[in-house]
Amino acid sequence: MPEISMKGIQMPDSPIRKLTPFANAAKERGTHVIHLNIGQPDIATPVASMDAVRNTDRQVLEYSPSEGFASYRDGLARYYRGVGVDVEADQILVTTGGSEALVFAFMSCLNPGDEVIIPEPFYANYNGFAAWAGIQIVPVTAHLSDGFALPPMAQFEAAITERTKGILICNPGNPTGTKYEDSSLVALAELVKAHDLFLFSDEVYREFSYDGSMAKSILTVPGMDDHALVIDSVSKRYSMCGARIGALVTRNEAVRKAAMKFAMARLSPPTLAQIAAEAALDTPSAYFENVRKEYKSRRDALVEGLQGISGVECPTPGGAFYAVAQLPIEDSDHFCQWMLESFSHDGHTVMMAPNTGFYATSGLGKKEVRMAYVLDVPEIEKAVACVKAALAVYPFSIASKQVSE
Amino acid sequence: MPEISMKGIQMPDSPIRKLTPFANAAKERGTHVIHLNIGQPDIATPVASMDAVRNTDRQVLEYSPSEGFASYRDGLARYYRGVGVDVEADQILVTTGGSEALVFAFMSCLNPGDEVIIPEPFYANYNGFAAWAGIQIVPVTAHLSDGFALPPMAQFEAAITERTKGILICNPGNPTGTKYEDSSLVALAELVKAHDLFLFSDEVYREFSYDGSMAKSILTVPGMDDHALVIDSVSKRYSMCGARIGALVTRNEAVRKAAMKFAMARLSPPTLAQIAAEAALDTPSAYFENVRKEYKSRRDALVEGLQGISGVECPTPGGAFYAVAQLPIEDSDHFCQWMLESFSHDGHTVMMAPNTGFYATSGLGKKEVRMAYVLDVPEIEKAVACVKAALAVYPFSIASKQVSE
Numbered sequence: 064m065p066e067i068s069m070k071g072i073q074m075p076d077s078p079i080r081k082l083t084p085f086a087n088a089a090k091e092r093g094t095h096v097i098h099l100n101i102g103q104p105d106i107a108t109p110v111a112s113m114d115a116v117r118n119t120d121r122q123v124l125e126y127s128p129s130e131g132f133a134s135y136r137d138g139l140a141r142y143y144r145g146v147g148v149d150v151e152a153d154q155i156l157v158t159t160g161g162s163e164a165l166v167f168a169f170m171s172c173l174n175p176g177d178e179v180i181i182p183e184p185f186y187a188n189y190n191g192f193a194a195w196a197g198i199q200i201v202p203v204t205a206h207l208s209d210g211f212a213l214p215p216m217a218q219f220e221a222a223i224t225e226r227t228k229g230i231l232i233c234n235p236g237n238p239t240g241t242k243y244e245d246s247s248l249v250a251l252a253e254l255v256k257a258h259d260l261f262l263f264s265d266e267v268y269r270e271f272s273y274d275g276s277m278a279k280s281i282l283t284v285p286g287m288d289d290h291a292l293v294i295d296s297v298s299k300r301y302s303m304c305g306a307r308i309g310a311l312v313t314r315n316e317a318v319r320k321a322a323m324k325f326a327m328a329r330l331s332p333p334t335l336a337q338i339a340a341e342a343a344l345d346t347p348s349a350y351f352e353n354v355r356k357e358y359k360s361r362r363d364a365l366v367e368g369l370q371g372i373s374g375v376e377c378p379t380p381g382g383a384f385y386a387v388a389q390l391p392i393e394d395s396d397h398f399c400q401w402m403l404e405s406f407s408h409d410g411h412t413v414m415m416a417p418n419t420g421f422y423a424t425s426g427l428g429k430k431e432v433r434m435a436y437v438l439d440v441p442e443i444e445k446a447v448a449c450v451k452a453a454l455a456v457y458p459f460s461i462a463s464k465q466v467s468e
Numbered sequence: 469m470p471e472i473s474m475k476g477i478q479m480p481d482s483p484i485r486k487l488t489p490f491a492n493a494a495k496e497r498g499t500h501v502i503h504l505n506i507g508q509p510d511i512a513t514p515v516a517s518m519d520a521v522r523n524t525d526r527q528v529l530e531y532s533p534s535e536g537f538a539s540y541r542d543g544l545a546r547y548y549r550g551v552g553v554d555v556e557a558d559q560i561l562v563t564t565g566g567s568e569a570l571v572f573a574f575m576s577c578l579n580p581g582d583e584v585i586i587p588e589p590f591y592a593n594y595n596g597f598a599a600w601a602g603i604q605i606v607p608v609t610a611h612l613s614d615g616f617a618l619p620p621m622a623q624f625e626a627a628i629t630e631r632t633k634g635i636l637i638c639n640p641g642n643p644t645g646t647k648y649e650d651s652s653l654v655a656l657a658e659l660v661k662a663h664d665l666f667l668f669s670d671e672v673y674r675e676f677s678y679d680g681s682m683a684k685s686i687l688t689v690p691g692m693d694d695h696a697l698v699i700d701s702v703s704k705r706y707s708m709c710g711a712r713i714g715a716l717v718t719r720n721e722a723v724r725k726a727a728m729k730f731a732m733a734r735l736s737p738p739t740l741a742q743i744a745a746e747a748a749l750d751t752p753s754a755y756f757e758n759v760r761k762e763y764k765s766r767r768d769a770l771v772e773g774l775q776g777i778s779g780v781e782c783p784t785p786g787g788a789f790y791a792v793a794q795l796p797i798e799d800s801d802h803f804c805q806w807m808l809e810s811f812s813h814d815g816h817t818v819m820m821a822p823n824t825g826f827y828a829t830s831g832l833g834k835k836e837v838r839m840a841y842v843l844d845v846p847e848i849e850k851a852v853a854c855v856k857a858a859l860a861v862y863p864f865s866i867a868s869k870q871v872s873e
Contacts, residue, residue, distance in 0.1 A: 064694040064720070065633065065664050071576040071726025080534065080732055101531075108529045116740060117522050124513045124708040124744065126506075129485065159564050159712065162734040171476040175580060175602055191733025197580055197602055228470065259470050289469040303529040305739030307564065307712075315469070321476025327485055328596025329567040333738040334710025335521060339529065 070194045078187050078420025078433075085403035086414050095411035096403070097446045099434040102237065102384065106302040106354055108339075115342030116335055127334050129326040131157020131310075135341040139310060142344050146269065148282045148293075154314055156322055159332045161267050161296030161309040162188065168292045168311055169196035171321035172261045177228040179263070182214055184387065184421035184428060186237045186265070201227070202423035207389055207431065210378035211239035213247040216254050229261035230254075234278050235268040238421045238433035239387055240362075240380020242272055245279045252284040252291075260290065261318075267296040267309075268383040270351050273359045278382055288314040299384075301343040302354075306336035358384050361436040361443050368447030372454065374461075384437055387418055389430045391454060391461050395419055398457060399432060408452040411445060475599045483592045483825020483838075490808035491819045500816035501808070502851045504839040507642065507789065511707040511759055513744075520747030521740055532739050534731040536562020536715075540746040544715060547749050551674065553687045553698075559719055561727055564737045566672050566701030566714035567593065573697045573716055574601035576726035577666045582633040584668070587619055589792065589826035589833060591642045591670070606632070607828035612794055612836065615783035616644035618652040621659050634666035635659075639683050640673040643826045643838035644792050645767075645785020647677055650684045657689040657696075665695065666723075672701040672714075673788040675756050678764045683787055693719040704789075706748040707759075711741035763789050766841040766848050773852030777859065779866075789842055792823055794835045796859060796866050800824055803862060804837060813857040816850060 079101050086096045130136065136152040143150050158164040173179065175197030181189060183202035193200050203218045205211040219230065230251065235242040255262045264281035272278055281291045296309035311322055362379070366386055369377040374391030392398045395417040402412050418431035436443055454460050484506050491501045535541065541557040548555050563569040578584065580602030586594060588607035598605050608623045610616040624635065635656065640647040660667045669686035677683055686696045701714035716727055767784070771791055774782040779796030797803045800822035807817050823836035841848055859865050 064722075065577070065666050067722050067726050068575060068577055068579050070579070071723070071729065074726070074729045074733075076729065077732040103531055105528065107527045113524070113526065113529070117524065119518070119522065121518065122512045123510065124518070124710045126508055126709045159738070160735065166734075170473060170600060172470070172473055174473050174475070188733045188735075191730060195575065195600075195730070195733070261470050304531045305529045305736065307736065307738040317469075317472050318476070321472050321479070324476065324479045324481065325596065325600070327482040328479075328593045328600070329571075330565065330593075331710065331712065333564070333712040333741050335740040335744065336738050339740065 074194045075187070075190055075420065078416045082399055082403060082414060085400055089403045089412060094407045097411055097413045097438065097442055097449065099436070099438070099446055100414040100416045102299065102435045102437060103304055104299065104302045104384070104437045105439070106357070108303045109301055109343050109346045109350060111345060112301060112303060112339040112343040116339050119335070119338060124334055126331040127337055129331050130323060131332055132337050132341065135337050138341055138344040143312070146277060146280070148280045150282065150312055150314065154312060154319065156311045156319065156326055157332045157337065158309040158311055160298065160307040161265065161294050162192070164294045164296070164309040164311040165189070165192050165263070165265070166195055167322040167325050168263050168294060169193070169198060170325050171318050172292070173198045173228050176226060178224060178226040179229045179231050180219060180222050180227060181231045181423070183423050184211070184238050184418055186233055187420045189231065199226070200423050204424060204427065205239065207376060207378060207387060211236065211241040211387065213243045213251065216250050219251070219254055223258055227258070227260065229263055231263040231265070233265040235271060235382025237268065237383055238385045238416070238418060240383045240385045242274070242278050242381035248279050248281060249284055252281065252287055255290050256286060262287065262291050263294060264291060265294040267294065267299055270300055271355070271358060271384055272382040273355065273362065274381055282312065290315070292318065297340045297343060301346060303339060303343065306339055307333055308336045308340040358436065360440050361438070362386065364440045364443040365434060365436045365447065368444065369450070372451045374454070385433055385435050387431050387433050390432060392430055392457065393459060393461060394429055395432050397459065401457065402453055406453050406456070408449045411449060413446045413449045479599045480595055480825065483821045487804055487808060487819060490805055494808045494817060499812045502816055502818045502843065502847055502854065504841070504843070504851055505819040505821045507704065507840045507842060508709055509704065509707045509789070509842045510844070511762070513708045514706055514748050514751045514755060516750060517706060517708060517744040517748040521744050524740070524743060529739055531736040532742055534736050535728060536737055537742050537746065540742050543746055543749040548717070551682060551685070553685045555687065555717055555719065559717060559724065561716045561724065561731055562737045562742065563714040563716055565703065565712040566670065566699050567597070569699045569701070569714045569716040570594070570597050570668070570670070571600055572727040572730050573668050573699060574598070574603060575730050576723050577697070578603045578633050581631060583629060583631040584634045584636050585624060585627050585632060586636045586828070588828050589616070589643050589823055591638055592825045594636065604631070605828050609829060609832065610644065612781060612783060612792060616641065616646040616792065618648045618656065621655050624656070624659055628663055632663070632665060634668055636668040636670070638670040640676060640787025642673065642788055643790050643821070643823065645788045645790045647683050647786035653684055653686060654689055657686065657692055660695050661691060667692065667696050668699060669696060670699040672699065672704055675705055676760070676763060676789055677787040678760065678767065679786055687717065695720070697723065702745045702748060706751060708744060708748065711744055712738055713741045713745040763841065765845055766843070767791065769845045769848040770839060770841045770852065773849065774855070777856045779859070790838055790840050792836050792838050795837060797835055797862065798864060798866060799834055800837050802864065806862065807858055811858050811861070813854045816854060818851045818854045
């Protein structure tokens, strides 16, 4: 039998989905599994989006242009200007999800063996896209103790080598929920310019901010035209994860031309989903206000609930819809699996993502879990009660004083 | 400014789309451009497919499972068994178009620097996916004189090196339209087994065959379970290119597990399009009979028309909806551009794909063009008249006797 690829062997399983067989087994036993493992919101997709699809009169489901429909790109440019990002339609490449935008960004900017610095913990699937492109991820570690703030520039400086070609951030962050300070982004931009690097900014959670202001886009920082690439997606914004529509936005023309070649090779982003995404652009601001209000309630229920459990630490995230909690345990992979395999409380249990899979540095995150607060407050409250009950009986719980060492 | 990637620089432009600016300029001058450059059929998508989308009652456009919806995979397994390919649902990974299926196949089976042998001329976007995966394409040349039949096994043997890890075929072929003989496929399978290689078989044109029998799937050849991967897509089958739904089908479990990791990284194939594709599975056989009849008329109009032009050679393709013609010219890139820039006949011109972009060997295909017969017979007849008139006045036409040298 011919051997499969090294990438195929080495690529890690998704920390978000790898415990699914245990969740399925729990469900077969009749246990209700509360899914806080995955960022699949229960919020309704804007009705106008689904209606646009329902009302399509197309007879032939044709390719769109490789760069996306012109009308959609024009609409996107208006959307960006509406959130303070001054870009033209031709600086936007419509992609098949944010995932493809990142793949195109890596493929267009980086050679195999190049290094990209990423604050950890980071979205685990970045590992997959790095393997895809044959590049090396170099982590700089952020810490739960300061709410996973952007690490000091000295830490980035220390990580830069002659192979460093870029820095990747996610703002607001997955899995941390951290919304970076504007001043941190400006400092990072200076560093990027000083070392002539690319800055890949994953901004798919832009609207999910709970302090009254949106996260700052890297494209609003002056002097970044040659350096900045924004990875974007409609998945979370309009609760349409299944659309698979994203965008790569950059003012760097050479990058755009290269990305366009990859876009042409894969022909086009999905046509029906672009119809839905274009209609979503007219979503009234009241939709986002309601969504933010709802998520804020959920966040507060989760975080305050967790903070009330002895031995648990959970900084209050400023954005996205994730929280990382430190639990009085030694092995979050074991704990998350045990929750599904061996525990239930009032007939339910909680599926969480072990945070180990979000670190590149081996050994980190072993006390941490990521929870996506994508369910309503009563479910969140059930989940918190469940975690509390679980920690009380988990055979490998450790005393809270040890945790804070 | 940071430098873009080598891949981004070296990747060739698509021969199918690179002349688009010249076509647009022709349209602006008022010339009607007959598009034979791209395989975008005008055939209606099955009504049941579009209706399934129009009737969706989903409120939240959620992710599907990374491997695709279970109901769709079950339906696909039934479809394959119906065309004589015995596979189970769990041997099918639903992908975002055939493009992604090929990317996953390359990523899962091949390491950077590995070689894959492909009969040329081949679908130009294979170059893009090879660049994507960092692998080398090694061509073996097929010839217009024998209808681009699969080259003799000795030619493949001669191309095998210690870096060779697989062979890729497209059957029926793009750009050639060639449907391989069953005996050729069996011989190729023996070679693949003898050298312990992977065989990637792009079978997206399976239904487009004009001699009464479908092209043979490589998965029907005995002993290929460890070696064979089928790349498939609904794009052409149901005239739904814009859906972006394909499949990677293999009985090799190690390959499937690796491919599943890449699938998880990109989360899921598009949800709406899977709804359309699943509904398409119930398409009655009368649909395909009508489609085949229509394409056969188009093929005959094109090929017989071209064969009637002095100095033109065009073998009759047995499948797909492409034909490669040899014209009495020296530079097909120049001719195709000239047709758009400097020529019109009765107010129209023809956009074709220069066949140079479908060869890996530099210098081949300079007398050849690819035409997709995806328009109705009156349009095809106009296109043939147009090509004939163009060759009569093209300043760089060569005498027909020179062509056959």
